[in-house]
Amino acid sequence: MPPHPRPAHHRQRLGAVLSWVGLAVIVGVVAAACDPEEETGDAALAERGEEALIEYGCLSCHAIDDLPGPQGGVGPPLDGIAERRVIAGELPNTRENLAAWIANPQEIDPGNVMPDVGVSDDDAEAIAEYLQSLD
Ligand code: HEC
Structure with a gap:
């Protein structure tokens, strides 16, 4: 089966974006806790x-x-x-x-x-x- 570079590429981008969102949420929660x-x-x-x-x-x-x-x-x-x-x-x-x-x-x-x-x-x-x- 030939590879499907585009969807894979998209998934990777989405993953990267999601982990940045996750990081931002964590930073936000920690900052709020320290208040x-x-x-x-x-x-x-x-x-x-x-x-x-x-x-x-x-x-x-x-x-x-x-x-x-x-x-x-x-x-x-x-x-x-x-x-x-x-x-x-x-x-x-x-x-x-x-x-x-x-x-x-x-x-x-x-x-x-x-x-x-x-x-x-x-x-x-x-x-x-x-x-x-x-x-
Ligand atoms: C004319 C003198 C006088 C003035 C002016 C005065 N106090 Fe007092 N204060 C006292 C006396 C006497 C006591 C002890 C009362 C008791 O134990 O029955 C007391 C008790 C206290 C206590 C409790 C202390 C303890 O360890 O039991 C606090 C807190 C306090 N005063 C804060 C203040 C603050 C804040 C002000 C200004 C807004 C003020 N007082 C103005 C005479 C004064």
Whole structure:
């Protein structure tokens, strides 16, 4: 039987194209799994949180080593807060609880020494993200 070069040639081309498509899919999946987008997103949120924390005057009561402030010590220092299991003596240390506490400390524990500073929910979430980077 004589060879049929053209169909064979076509099949080869198709095979090559398919393996490139396969490779592209694999590269895409690996890139999505690493997701550098997500990390820059969180880092940007934490950075916004750091700025907000300074603007709201949290440092007038809370010390954080690398940040300027009177280090007055009315509230507990916030260095290493990501390592604490419980915050404000009663809440499991999750990002949601941190944000809730920062936005509404008087609602959570009426009469405690930390005042409501008027932090918006968005800012509270950013500050919580920043605090969770302090370990
Ligand atoms: C007037 C002083 C004061 C200001 C201003 C203040 N806090 Fe507090 N904060 C406290 C005190 C006191 C506590 C301890 C409350 C308790 O445990 O009952 C506390 C507790 C906390 C805790 C829990 C810490 C832990 O380890 O238990 C976090 C987090 C926190 N503050 C964040 C903030 C942030 C963020 C701001 C600014 C938006 C802020 N605070 C502003 C006094 C203050």
